[in-house]
Every structure is written in structure tokens, then in C-alpha cells.
Amino acid sequence: MRYKELILNRYRLLIKYIGILTSGIGAFLLLPLLVIPFYPEDIVHINAFLIPAVVLVVIGYLLWKFTPEGDDDVTLSLKEGGIIVLFSWVIAIISSAIPFMLAGKLNFSQAIFESTSGWTTTGLSVVDVTQTSHIFLMWRSIMQFFGGAGLVVVMLSSILNPYGFGLYNAEGRSDNLLPHVKKSTKLIMYIYGGYTIAGVLLYTLVGMGLFDAINHAIAALSTGGFSTQADSIGHWNSLPIEMVTWVLMILGTINFATHYTLLKGKFNIFFKNGEIRLLAIFIAFFTPLIGYFSLSNLYDTLPSVLRRGFFEVLTATSTTGFSLGEFDNWNTFGVFALILLMLVGGGTGSTAGGIKLYRIYIMFKSWLWGLKEYFLPENSVTGNYIWRGEKKLYIKGEYIREVANYIFIYMLTFFAGVLVFLAYGYGLRESMFEFASSLGTVGLSIGITSPDAPVVIIWTQIIGMFLGRLEFLVIFFALFKMISDAKYYVTSK
């Protein structure tokens, strides 16, 4: 009986939080309206944003206001944080899809696909950008901006009470930059916002229009990859613009804690970081390989081979998803190399997706440590550590198991998704490429993603993007907790 009351109390608190977050999402929907003064013809779409925004703010406010006050002095566990994160992401995705539907641009599945792709910073798109007004292009970028930082991070940095790590950890952004969660999230937003502004400036300097510059700076830093042009960065065919994109993509794929050490000028610690080393190795290793085996038939000169190769390696491993051209004419070596890079993905605690460099690095190190221990005396004691942020982190066995489990579940989901694609008659290499791109929230497409793709394929990709962004466990935790609580509530008297 007592426990039943306790459960009820906890859920009241959760609903209050979800209410606050819902209002916040409503406020985000108002942001694209800032475009209207510059492009007055977009005023026809004002209702598509205004109506859902007002509805969300009101619903959120009512949830917050009229949920009876529970015991105030409770804190959120990781699982409860997970429930909040899951609900607020689902609410964010559904409500962000509404403007596309209200404007009659997309049907339900397509609209959900587009907003999932935005919030998860994937960048796959079923929108024809040449036919899309500025307000919707801006809205796609805004989704990527907030999705990149994470809904909870944005909210914690501004309006939410700092009720603990549960919420922060649940979103798959677990690095603590400063000794307080509120300060950490604020710092993340400053770094992220600062880089975005710098990106806009750099893009305009190298000759991009302001509107395109804003959209591409956001899309590159959030490792999202929505472009305002049908052929992405390739549209400009300009080396300076590509170089700016390189820098922004690399910045986007680096962990925020590592950025902080870099900004504090601790370069030696920066270069000790395993993720940075691994990233450098991947780029240095795959660029020439892809160039030699895959691109040398397609391009005449060495610089153009390297230019294309380097860009595509970077866009795949940073999980951004900008591209310079199509992949249809690549041979299988190049396609599979990109699939591998997309599976690995970028850095933890950055805006990137994929398995994450960090986990690969841990597994590689763990393998090396295992080999080393084999040659050591039986009772020798070893302290295995890696550098994370600016701290030495000692790695224990359980931790390695967690990482291995994650990689296992990731690959399992990957293969399951590929099977769905194959069942619909797509080729193996196209299926693997497209689903690796969805699951890793990359956004490169080999041509399967289109407005007329089968509905099942669209939803498979939506699920893939969602799982990939929220890193599986949180969703499992949250669902399991809700089911077990509901069971207890119903069965006990």
C-alpha cells in the first residue's frame, strides 16, 4: 500500500517535469517565425507553427500546474530520468512533425521521418529542398541545433531545476565538465553556441549567403547534415567552403569535455585523448585507401581524389552527413569502408552518433591489456587507465562488459534493420549503407531514402535513428520501469 503511494508520487513528479519540457518544446516551435521579417512571403505558414506552439505551451503548463504536488524532496534516478527523456523526445518529434503536415508538405510518416531525422541530428531527408520555403528550412536546422545538444541539456541549462544526474545521464550525454550539472550544461551551451556563431562567420567569409551559412553552420556542428541545397555542400564546389565544413564537422564530433580542455589551452591532454587519436588514425588510414581503391577510377587528378575522399571520410565518421556528390557509382570497397566508419561514428558526449570512438577505443585497449596480462606473472596487479577529459579514468572489468554489451546490441539492431531492407528487395550494399547511416544518425544516402520509399522502410529508419540517438539502454530502462510499476500498481491491492 505504502509502495503504491510512493509510485504514484514519483509519477506525479515525472509528469510535472514532462509538462515543463513540453512547454519548452512549444517555445522552440516559435523560433522559426524569426525568419518572417527577412522573408515576408513565408507569413502564409505562420499558423503551421503558431497553432502547435500555443497548444504545447498550454498543455505543458496545465500538466505542470494541475498535477497535485507530491513529496517535493525526491530526486530522480537514472531510470526515472529515462522515462522523462523518452517522453519528451517522443513529444518533441511528434510536435515538430506537425508544421510539415499542417502546411500540407508531407504525410504523417514522412513528417515524423523528417522531424526524427532533425532531432536525432541524422540529416536524411524526404523533403525536396528546392521546393521548400525558408521558414521550413530554418525549422529543420533549429531541430538539429537543439537535438545536437540534447533536449535535457538545453532545458537544464535554462529553466529546469537541477534535480540531479539521473536526467542528465539518461540522454547519453554523461560528461560532467564542471562540478555542477547546471554549470556544466550552461558551459556546453556556451561552447556549442559560440562555435555555431563562429561557423556562421566563417561561412559568410568564404562566400556563402547568410541564410545558407546559418543553416550549414548549425547542421555541421550538430553533426546533423540537413542542407539547404539538393546536392549538399557539393552545390558550391568550393574548396574554402569545404575546409570550413571540415573544421566544423571535426569540432562537432569532439566531446564537449575535450573541447573544454582544449579551450583552457591544455593541448598535451587534448592529444592524449584516445578519441582524438583514434579519429586521426581513422582519417589518415581510410582517406588514402578509399582514394586509391575506390575513387581513382572516378576522378582524374590526385588532389580531387583526396578532396572527395577526405571529405566523405570525415562526414561519415563525424556522422554529419554532408556530401560532395553521390555514392551510386562508388565500388563496393569504398561503400563498405564508409559503412564501417558510420558504424563507429564520432565521440561520446559530442553531438555525433554511432557506436562512438570511445567505446571502440576501450575495446581495443581492453584487448591490448588482455594480451599484456597474458605475459605478466600470475599475481601482478595492473591499473589500466585511459584519459578522459582531463582525468585519468581507471577501467574495470564490469565497465568493459557494459561497453561490449552496447556494441553487441548495436550490431544486433543493425543486422535486424538490414534484414528489413533486404526483405523489401534492396541490394545488400545499399541496405547496409542506408541503415548504418540511419542508426549512426549520419545522414548519407545511397538513394533509398526518398518520399516514395515504402512506409515500413521509413519507419524502420525512424526507429533506427531514435535508438541510435538515445543509445538503447535508456529506452529499455524506461520501458521496463514503466511496465513493472504499472504491473505492481494493477496487481497489488
Add this chain to the structure above:
Amino acid sequence: MYVLVIGCGRTGAYLANDLSKAGEVVVVIDSKNKSFKNLSSEFTGFTINGDATEIDVLKEGKIDKADVVVVTTNNDNVNAMVAQIAKELYNVSKVMVRVLDPEKEVIYKGLDVMTITATQLLVDRFKEEIITN
């Protein structure tokens, strides 16, 4: 406010939890990694695993920037030493120490630190209760 808590036993951990929840910046130092399990999920500060009698550990905890240092390890000698380092070497404006053995309170005479002796508090309270009633 930046609070450095040394010793993550029950006292240290509860204090750290409450302070962190109240929005203060908290860093906790303890020599045993296991002790950090006492911290709840409302604690969002840093933990440092190390011996607080080593100056490098205190430096890692940025003791020079601390507004308050709370010393709550389960060893009076360590407490005395760390409190003295904080006060004399780093001029921390507020140093608070938990004293275990009431006899050792004299160590802190002449040092501008706040001491609380749990045993003495208990004894005083009990004594008062017995004698006045």
C-alpha cells in the same frame, strides 16, 4: 560557492548531496573509491579518488580556489593536518572540521577553524537531559 569536502563517509556524503542539490559547486575527495557509493543521484559534483594528505590530491581538488573546506575523514590526525594545510598554506576563508576524539579538540586552538565534536555534542545533550530532569 565552491565547497571542497574531504572524506566521503556518511557525514561527507550527506553534506555533499545536500549542497549539490542546493546548487553549490562541490568536489569530494576520498581515498577509497567505494566510499563514493554513499553519494546519491542528486550529487552532480566531481569526485577525486586520492589521499587528502598528499598535496597533489588537494591541488587537483583546486583547494586554492575553495571558499569552504569541510574535513570529515575518520582519522583525527588526518583531519588536523588537512585543516591546517587548508588554513595556513591556502588561506581558505572557512574551514570546518569534524573531530572524533574530544581530547583532540585542543589541536585546533589558535587555528581559525570551526570544529564540531559529535561525541561532545551528544554528551552535553544527554548530561543536560539527565541533570535538569
